[in-house]
Amino acid sequence: MFDKTYRQRLEADLARWEADGVIAPASAASIRNALPPLPAGINIAVVVAIVGGLLIAAAFLAFVAAHWTEIARLLRFAILLAGMIVSGGLGAWFAARGRTVLADLCASIGAIVFGAGIALVGQMYHLGEDFAGGMLLWSIGAFAGALLTGSRGALAVGLVAASIWTCMRTTDTPDALHLPFVAVWLIAAATAFVWNSRVAAHLVATALLPWWIATSLRFEFDGAQQSFLLANGAALVFGAGLAIAATRSPRALVLGNVLSVYGAFALAAVACLEVTTADDILRIRTKTVPAQPIWAILCGVAGVVLALASAAITRRAGEVLAASAIGLVLLAAPLWPAAEAGEPWLAYAALLCAMLCLVVSGMLDDVRPRILAGWLGIAGVVTGITWAVKGSLLHRSVFLAAAGLVAVAFATALNRMLPRAAR
Known part of the structure; x- marks a missing residue:
């Protein structure tokens, strides 16, 4: 597109x-x-064929499910195996004729049937109820299909299964980080890098969200502010994406650009969360001082360092401002005072400056998604400050007016410093 x-x-x-x-x-x-x-591209005939194939597959599954108890166990297993073989054979036939979209769809259906086979075989033979282990097995099979066929759909199935697996493992063992998912994700990221596929890069970037969210909500972090933990993850993704793109390899450029865009939007989202969750609009933490684990802080620091390293390589002023935006969002955590100490004006100022840096960074580097992320972040932070439950609305209006005057003064200074062509 x-x-x-x-x-x-x-x-x-x-x-x-x-x-x-x-x-x-x-x-x-x-x-x-x-x-x-x-x-x-995908024309109308291909779209209709995809819908028809999905309807036939759904009809087949519904028929088998309706008569499942009447079918012998061996025949059930044969039906599942035949479903995978037929989908693989059709995929190979479409691939040989250059119908890559339909071939990818067949590989995806094969990966889904494989997952259904795991569940149904476990139900037939009354295997142990280790659902997380079943999801891991499904993910491995889908990844294998993706590597063999180059199917983006099979990669998506594998990442979905892996995300469910890590969320279940995190819930079962909240006292330890679920690091095996990181290894699985790195394999998927290497696959997207080798394929040089923007679609695969988007899938890989999206797959990070469930792990970070589940990790931030772990039970032993009770008393920590989850939005600050998410901010460290967003910082790492943003900085790593910029650093990967700075290597100037065409493959790295695709993966790095996508990761940096997701990191920018995640940074804007957590900036809004820091306002809404730390100031009694949504009460998540139970202690007055948000504690952050050392590993999360190191991830945030690594994001800032990687962004600065990228700026040193590319010589782009916009990436320096991107690193500043990351640092300011992370700085808001220690700046946030206890609830009874008054309103967190310094934290508010840090978040507003961070989002402004994000907008200017995107404008200097001509990266429109980064500009959009910054504007959304500014809107969310201003909304959170305005509609906070506690504190004086008059004080907030004075703060926003002062922030607006500072922004106007900053714009005036930039207008005089920058050449006319760069304004």
């Missing part, structure tokens, strides 16, 4: 430049010829 949009803009620019005499017609033709062909 993004390639098609870029081609349309490029074609319009080439036609305009050629009409204005900026480039010669031969140069425009050379540029067009140098571009690789666009990948085949």
